[in-house]
Amino acid sequence: MLYARVVLPLAQPMYTFSLDEELAVGVGDAVVVQFGSSRYYTGIVWEITTTKPDIPRLKPILRKLYTTPLVRPHAQRLWEWTADYYMCSIGEVMRMALPAMAKPSATSLAEVDERTITAPMERYVALATELRSEEALADYVHKHERRAPRRTATLDKIAALATERMAEDGFVPRRLVDADNAHFAALRSKHLIVEELRPREVGTNNAQRDFLLPTLSEAQQQALQAIKRGHDDGRVALLHGITGSGKTEIYIHLMAEALSSGRDVMMLVPEIAITAQLIERLEHIFEGRTTTYHSHLTPLRRGQSYLRLAASTGGELIVGVRSALFLPMNSPGLIIVDEEHDPSYKQSDMQPRYNGRDMAVVLGSLYGAKVVLGSATPSLESYMNALSGKYCYVELTERWGEGSLPEVVISDTLRAVKRGERKLHFNIDMLRAMDASLTAGEQVILFQNRRGYAPYIQCRTCGYSPRCPHCNVTLTQHKATSRMECHYCGYSTERPTVCPNCETQDMATMGFGTEKVEEEISRIYPEARVERLDADSATSERAYRDIVGRFERGESNILVGTQIVTKGFDFAGVTTVGILNADNLLSSPDFRASERAYQLMMQVAGRAGRRNKHGRVIIQTSQPTHPVIRYVVAGDYHAMARVELGEREAFGYPPYSHLIRLTLRCCDYEQLRYAAHYTANTMRRKFGSRVMGPVAATREMLRGEYYAAIALKIESGASMRRARTLLKDAIEEVRTNKEYKRVTINVDVDAW
Ligand code: ADP
Numbered sequence: 055m056l057y058a059r060v061v062l063p064l065a066q067p068m069y070t071f072s073l074d075e076e077l078a079v080g081v082g083d084a085v086v087v088q089f090g091s092s093r094y095y096t097g098i099v100w101e102i103t104t105t106k107p108d109i110p111r112l113k114p115i116l117r118k119l120y121t122t123p124l125v126r127p128h129a130q131r132l133w134e135w136t137a138d139y140y141m142c143s144i145g146e147v148m149r150m151a152l153p154a155m156a157k158p159s160a161t162s163l164a165e166v167d168e169r170t171i172t173a174p175m176e177r178y179v180a181l182a183t184e185l186r187s188e189e190a191l192a193d194y195v196h197k198h199e200r201r202a203p204r205r206t207a208t209l210d211k212i213a214a215l216a217t218e219r220m221a222e223d224g225f226v227p228r229r230l231v232d233a234d235n236a237h238f239a240a241l242r243s244k245h246l247i248v249e250e251l252r253p254r255e256v257g258t259n260n261a262q263r264d265f266l267l268p269t270l271s272e273a274q275q276q277a278l279q280a281i282k283r284g285h286d287d288g289r290v291a292l293l294h295g296i297t298g299s300g301k302t303e304i305y306i307h308l309m310a311e312a313l314s315s316g317r318d319v320m321m322l323v324p325e326i327a328i329t330a331q332l333i334e335r336l337e338h339i340f341e342g343r344t345t346t347y348h349s350h351l352t353p354l355r356r357g358q359s360y361l362r363l364a365a366s367t368g369g370e371l372i373v374g375v376r377s378a379l380f381l382p383m384n385s386p387g388l389i390i391v392d393e394e395h396d397p398s399y400k401q402s403d404m405q406p407r408y409n410g411r412d413m414a415v416v417l418g419s420l421y422g423a424k425v426v427l428g429s430a431t432p433s434l435e436s437y438m439n440a441l442s443g444k445y446c447y448v449e450l451t452e453r454w455g456e457g458s459l460p461e462v463v464i465s466d467t468l469r470a471v472k473r474g475e476r477k478l479h480f481n482i483d484m485l486r487a488m489d490a491s492l493t494a495g496e497q498v499i500l501f502q503n504r505r506g507y508a509p510y511i512q513c514r515t516c517g518y519s520p521r522c523p524h525c526n527v528t529l530t531q532h533k534a535t536s537r538m539e540c541h542y543c544g545y546s547t548e549r550p551t552v553c554p555n556c557e558t559q560d561m562a563t564m565g566f567g568t569e570k571v572e573e574e575i576s577r578i579y580p581e582a583r584v585e586r587l588d589a590d591s592a593t594s595e596r597a598y599r600d601i602v603g604r605f606e607r608g609e610s611n612i613l614v615g616t617q618i619v620t621k622g623f624d625f626a627g628v629t630t631v632g633i634l635n636a637d638n639l640l641s642s643p644d645f646r647a648s649e650r651a652y653q654l655m656m657q658v659a660g661r662a663g664r665r666n667k668h669g670r671v672i673i674q675t676s677q678p679t680h681p682v683i684r685y686v687v688a689g690d691y692h693a694m695a696r697v698e699l700g701e702r703e704a705f706g707y708p709p710y711s712h713l714i715r716l717t718l719r720c721c722d723y724e725q726l727r728y729a730a731h732y733t734a735n736t737m738r739r740k741f742g743s744r745v746m747g748p749v750a751a752t753r754e755m756l757r758g759e760y761y762a763a764i765a766l767k768i769e770s771g772a773s774m775r776r777a778r779t780l781l782k783d784a785i786e787e788v789r790t791n792k793e794y795k796r797v798t799i800n801v802d803v804d805a806w
């Protein structure tokens with residue numbers, strides 16, 4: 055009898071099951087087990103031993119689910135690293151890493167079987183056995199070439215593909231052979247070929263291919279060489295290239311190299327939102343190899359992609375969001391993290407609270423793969439690693455082709471108000487710039503970091519603002535639905551016309567979101583076609599693509615949006631970019647506020663004047679002399695970074711420390727308060743002054759629960775491993791204390 059330790063998709067340790075040898079189960083295989091009285095789960099076999107564990111009544115492994123293992127040895131190491139570093143169970147890593155449909159669970163075995171999916175299949179074709187030798191084929195072709203040239207050409211093609219792909223059994227995907235169904239049917243009936251249904255393969259592993267690559271400019275060529283030198287020293291490369299410098303073209307050259315040596319390539323992007331343009335470009339060059347992976351795909355597609363990749367033998371090009379990191383790969387040769395500074399690489403809402411950019415570096419070192427981090431505005435973490443020489447720093451300071459960086463103009467909102475040079479929420483400078491672009495038939499992007507109509511409404515008589523009863527934040531007014539909505543939990547209610555507090559009829563909308571911007575624009579420019587791109591308008595991938603597509607084709611003139619519009623778009627017609635309210639970027643209480651404000655403004659500015667057209671960026675602010683605004687005007691990343699790093703060092707913030715945040719929550723306010731102080735004190739005994747708090751978290755009450763936060767700063771150079779061990783002990787002490795049993799503690803390592 056064998057015994058297997060199995061990971062289940064739960065916040066639980068591993069459990070041991072007995073394993074019948076007949077099942078032919080190996081490490082990394084997905085299996086079905088019963089856990090609890092009436093629940094069947096998919097688990098991953100982590101270890102197999104012959105020593106009987108000291109546990110009475112072991113349950114057996116019931117089934118093996120797929121023919122190929124779902125988790126390869128390197129991926130096992132990655133899961134273990136993730137669980138250890140981010141302080142969660144390996145089951146929680148599994149829950150996130152495996153798409154739902156690849157790990158069916160149910161209340162009966164029959165149901166599990168029903169829910170089990172298979173990898174997508176496709177038709178493969180091979181020459182009939184009698185024709186497999188070179189002489190036999192040559193002989194046949196010679197005899198039939200004149201009368202049936204099409205038939206012999208197809209046979210030749212199949213043989214050539216089989217050789218090129220080193221297909222030992224002679225089978226090649228039928229789609230690579232250029233012929234129609236009828237033709238294949240004819241060949242089959244003449245017993246010249248045989249066909250088989252096999253799992254669909256995308257990456258064409260060992261096939262040597264010449265890809266049609268873009269010609270690089272001199273500057274791009276130099277950057278590429280510098281990256282390669284860095285990789286030769288075994289270092290991660292940080293490509294700091296301004297917007298429009300053509301980082302993608304450099305990635306493409308690196309990809310071609312990795313793919314043609316039979317290795318896999320992984321490219322991470324912050325949000326799949328921007329990938330439509332990118333995928334099209336990649337698919338054009340590396341046709342048939344690309345797999346995309348993101349949350350807009352159907353659960354079935356995601357499950358099938360995972361299964362297909364688990365069986366792949368290499369040569370895959372995967373483009374996806376952070377969770378794509380956990381897709382199975384045979385042998386990754388290159389990992390690219392584009393827009394590496396982007397906050398969406400960090401998963402904050404559930405365990406593992408990992409950072410995809412950091413994990414990419416870990417993945418690279420596990421597999422010996424090359425890593426490139428690219429950005430126009432690198433994170434200070436990566437920049438520090440470059441300054442210290444840990445990463446190879448490569449800078450691209452010019453735009454590709456005729457493009458030049460846009461001119462940045464500051465428009466002082468207070469002054470505009472004083473002088474009466476403001477119409478609705480637009481300063482005269484903004485309107486003039488928009489006029490100029492629209493008259494010339496060019497396009498405008500307007501960025502406002504708030505969605506909805508108004509962030510809050512307020513009674514002009516008593517000052518009352520309606521708040522979410524569950525989350526204690528102001529409710530955002532949405533005009534389209536004429537409702538008030540909580541942007542944290544989704545609670546919504548009708549907009550009151552009479553103040554619920556003093557009953558006067560004087561409720562005013564305060565501030566402005568994208569919906570209001572859209573409305574005002576249409577009043578000022580009734581002729582212009584305006585589109586809005588935010589979480590309310592782009593509710594599906596389809597809706598999203600339509601909006602972007604219309605703007606791309608010039609069917610709309612003005613695009614209003616939230617931070618989605620700041621990301622990687624390459625629109626040719628945009629000459630004016632407006633940032634409608636820089637103040638709310640600058641005044642965020644977060645220690646990263648300045649860095650983020652700089653990044654957002656530079657990224658959205660980068661959408662202007664990308665093709666040999668002169669672009670301009672208008673920033674409306676009431677703090678025109680704010681240092682961050684000055685760095686944006688000068689486009690001086692290095693100055694921003696120097697000053698910001700100085701501040702971070704003075705206060706011991708990342709990248710000079712690791713920040714670990716504990717969040718405690720409970721529906722009982724008193725219990726939470728005591729637990730928070732108890733936890734902080736327990737931690738202080740181990741960590742001293744490195745502990746900060748407890749404080750009530752920024753949203754004190756969320757979804758009907760109370761929150762408190764404790765922060766722990768572990769200075770660089772101190773052992774994180776030791777810190778995690780001590781912290782685990784402290785948390786265990788609280789968790790096992792009966793007085794606090796209703797309190798939930800979440801840990802976020804390298805918190806944002
Ligand atoms: P980045 O990602 O650095 O902002 P992109 O890679 O999107 O920049 O390039 C900006 C634009 O310039 C794109 O339209 C791209 O097609 C074009 N471009 C950049 N480099 C080249 C090149 N070597 N050959 C052809 N087009 C290029």
Ligand code: ZN
Pocket residue numbers: 522523524525526540541542543544545757
């Ligand atoms: Zn709410």
